[in-house]
Amino acid sequence: MEMAGRGWAVFPIQPGRKWPPAWHRKENCPGHGPCATGHVTPESLATTDPEVIARVWARVPYNVAVFPGKSGLHVVDCDVRKPGEPDGPDGWAELTELAGRRGGPLPETWTTTTPSTGRQLWYAVPPGCRLASTVGHIAAHVDTRGWGGYALAPGSVRDDGAYELSDDTDPVPLPGWLVQANVERRSTAVSGRAETAVAMPDAFAAKAVREECDRIARTPYKQGRNKVLSTAAYALGQLVGAGVLEETYARVQLRAAVATWNTPESAVKDDGVIETSLAAGIANPRRITPRHGTRRAA
Ligand SMILES: [Zn+2]
Structure with missing residues (x-):
C-alpha cells in the first residue's frame, strides 16, 4: 500500500x-x-x-x-x-x-x-x-x-x-x-491575539532574518545553541533598532526557528534569551547606509 x-x-x-x-x-x-x-x-x-x-x-x-x-x-x-x-x-x-x-x-x-x-x-x-x-x-x-x-x-x-x-x-x-x-500558547501569541498586522521587512532585512534563522535551525543539539540564538537575536535587534525591521516580526521568526529544536523545558529559557538579546540589539542599532550597507553605529 x-x-x-x-x-x-x-x-x-x-x-x-x-x-x-x-x-x-x-x-x-x-x-x-x-x-x-x-x-x-x-x-x-x-x-x-x-x-x-x-x-x-x-x-x-x-x-x-x-x-x-x-x-x-x-x-x-x-x-x-x-x-x-x-x-x-x-x-x-x-x-x-x-x-x-x-x-x-x-x-x-x-x-x-x-x-x-x-x-x-x-x-x-x-x-x-x-x-x-x-x-x-x-x-x-x-x-x-x-x-x-x-x-x-x-x-x-x-x-x-x-x-x-x-x-x-x-x-x-x-x-x-x-x-x-x-x-505557542494562546496567551503568548505574538500577533494572533491583538490581530495587528505585521509589516513585512524589505529584501535586505528579510535576507538577514532568513540567514539568522537558518543558522539557528541548523544548529545541532548541544552545539552552543544559546550562543547562536543570542547572537542571532542581537543581530536582528540591531536591525529593529535601526528601523528596518519590525520587532514583532523578528520575534516571531526567531521563535519559529527555535521551535524546530525546542523541547517544552527549553522553550521558556529560549524565550528569555530571545527577549534579552533582542532588547540589547535594539539598544545598539546598526547604522544603515542608503544602499543598505551596514556599519556599526558609533
Ligand atoms: Zn488497553
Missing part, C-alpha cells in the same frame, strides 16, 4: 467509521487481546511493516489511518463551516489570512480533500521537532494532526464520500510560522 511504502505508520479502520471502533481508554484497559502485555493504542500499534499491512488489508478494504507523529508528518486540517454556522471564513480562508498576517509562506504540499470538502495539507516535520495535535488552536476551523492524532489517507471512504488526493507534491517541510503557531 502506498502510505506504508512512504514509511508512514498506518492502522486499519472499518470503512464508514471515523475512529477505531470500541477502542478503550487506559483507565478501562481489560489487559487482554492487544493489551495483554500492557495498554496499547492505535497510535502505538500503527505500523510501517509491509508484511503486516499486506496481510491485514488483503482481508478487508479497511480505511487507512495515518498517524502523523510516528510518520514524521504534521497534517493541517482546514475544515468547512458547519451547517447552521453563521457566514464567515472557512478553515482554508483562515489559514491563508494567518499566513499573510505572519508573513509566512504556505507552500504547496501533499494535499487531500475530505468528503465534506475540507482540505488537509500534509507537511514534513523538521528533524528533532515533536508536535502534538491541536483543535481550533491555530484558527477556529483549523486543526492539526500530529502526535495523538491521525488522518485518513486518500481512498478512505465515509458514508458521505471519499478522501481524495488533490495535490501529489511530496510533503514539504512545515513552515516555521506554522510550527510556531502550533506550539
Whole structure:
C-alpha cells in the first residue's frame, strides 16, 4: 500500500467509521487481546511493516489511518463551516489570512480533500521537532494532526464520500510560522491575539532574518545553541533598532526557528534569551547606509 511504502505508520479502520471502533481508554484497559502485555493504542500499534499491512488489508478494504507523529508528518486540517454556522471564513480562508498576517509562506504540499470538502495539507516535520495535535488552536476551523492524532489517507471512504488526493507534491517541510503557531500558547501569541498586522521587512532585512534563522535551525543539539540564538537575536535587534525591521516580526521568526529544536523545558529559557538579546540589539542599532550597507553605529 502506498502510505506504508512512504514509511508512514498506518492502522486499519472499518470503512464508514471515523475512529477505531470500541477502542478503550487506559483507565478501562481489560489487559487482554492487544493489551495483554500492557495498554496499547492505535497510535502505538500503527505500523510501517509491509508484511503486516499486506496481510491485514488483503482481508478487508479497511480505511487507512495515518498517524502523523510516528510518520514524521504534521497534517493541517482546514475544515468547512458547519451547517447552521453563521457566514464567515472557512478553515482554508483562515489559514491563508494567518499566513499573510505572519508573513509566512504556505507552500504547496501533499494535499487531500475530505468528503465534506475540507482540505488537509500534509507537511514534513523538521528533524528533532515533536508536535502534538491541536483543535481550533491555530484558527477556529483549523486543526492539526500530529502526535495523538491521525488522518485518513486518500481512498478512505465515509458514508458521505471519499478522501481524495488533490495535490501529489511530496510533503514539504512545515513552515516555521506554522510550527510556531502550533506550539505557542494562546496567551503568548505574538500577533494572533491583538490581530495587528505585521509589516513585512524589505529584501535586505528579510535576507538577514532568513540567514539568522537558518543558522539557528541548523544548529545541532548541544552545539552552543544559546550562543547562536543570542547572537542571532542581537543581530536582528540591531536591525529593529535601526528601523528596518519590525520587532514583532523578528520575534516571531526567531521563535519559529527555535521551535524546530525546542523541547517544552527549553522553550521558556529560549524565550528569555530571545527577549534579552533582542532588547540589547535594539539598544545598539546598526547604522544603515542608503544602499543598505551596514556599519556599526558609533
Ligand atoms: Zn488497553
